[in-house]
Amino acid sequence: QKEVEQNSGPLSVPEGAIASLNCTYSDRGSQSFFWYRQYSGKSPELIMFIYSNGDKEDGRFTAQLNKASQYVSLLIRDSQPSDSATYLCAAPYSGGGADGLTFGKGTHLIIQP
Amino acid sequence: KAGVTQTPRYLIKTRGQQVTLSCSPISGHRSVSWYQQTPGQGLQFLFEYFSETQRNKGNFPGRFSGRQFSNSRSEMNVSTLELGDSALYLCASSLAGQEGNEQFFGPGTRLTVL
Numbered sequence: 001q002k003e004v005e006q007n008s009g010p011l012s013v014p015e016g017a018i019a020s021l022n023c024t025y026s027d028r029g030s031q032s033f034f035w036y037r038q039y040s041g042k043s044p045e046l047i048m049f050i051y052s053n054g055d056k057e058d059g060r061f062t063a064q065l066n067k068a069s070q071y072v073s074l075l076i077r078d079s080q081p082s083d084s085a086t087y088l089c090a091a092p093y094s095g096g097g098a099d100g101l102t103f104g105k106g107t108h109l110i111i112q113p
Numbered sequence: 114k115a116g117v118t119q120t121p122r123y124l125i126k127t128r129g130q131q132v133t134l135s136c137s138p139i140s141g142h143r144s145v146s147w148y149q150q151t152p153g154q155g156l157q158f159l160f161e162y163f164s165e166t167q168r169n170k171g172n173f174p175g176r177f178s179g180r181q182f183s184n185s186r187s188e189m190n191v192s193t194l195e196l197g198d199s200a201l202y203l204c205a206s207s208l209a210g211q212e213g214n215e216q217f218f219g220p221g222t223r224l225t226v227l
Contacts, residue, residue: 034215043203043218044156093158093169099144099207099214100169105155 002027006089006104014112019076021107023089026070033072034101035063036088044088048074079111115140117206117219125225131192134222138185138206145187146216147179150201162187191224199226 003026013019032051036044050056050063062075086106093100118137138145147159158171162181179189205216
């Protein structure tokens with residue numbers, strides 16, 4: 001079973017600043033990574049996915065993947081109070097083409113107005 | 114397009130009973146995965162179904178089982194309920210059931226075992 005590790009936080013960031021969320025994974029064979037956001041009492045919603053080394057940008061969000069270091073990060077620029085949530089990093093649970101994800105335990109992000 | 118739906122949304126059972134939860138995926142999605150979420154363990158993978166076949170299974174006891182129907186709807190069953198089974202059960206669907214596909218989550222079923 002592949003493992004995904006995240007710092008549980010809470011991570012407190014002032015409004016307008018950059019929030020940086022980090023994730024490491026155990027299996028060098030993992031090819032794809034996902035960032036989900038989960039508000040309290042709600043189900044996870046997909047923010048971004050990344051397959052290739054380097055950066056991927058989508059609006060205020062940037063995902064970064066470094067396969068050599070087995071490290072994935074999510075940057076949130078111009079943080080807003082509405083970004084306050086738990087952010088979950090995920091990788092495929094196993095290979096072989098089947099679906100299903102293994103998740104980190106999530107980082108609780110608090111944006112301070 | 115309608116999202117993933119799960120029924121029931123809330124359920125209260127007692128130890129020793131069994132429970133069946135239902136999940137209807139997004140139209141056209143053929144893969145359904147099930148997850149258990151608890152405050153202590155986080156979000157943990159239970160199993161995944163694609164075209165009525167279980168292709169992937171997490172590290173849960175045999176009391177947890179599932180199935181998928183020809184219309185891609187899926188059910189999961191937990192037999193001989195234990196207090197520790199109290200959790201939010203989430204299902205997620207994806208389009209083609211390939212590794213790395215984006216998964217879309219339903220609202221979940223909150224199970225309480227007394």
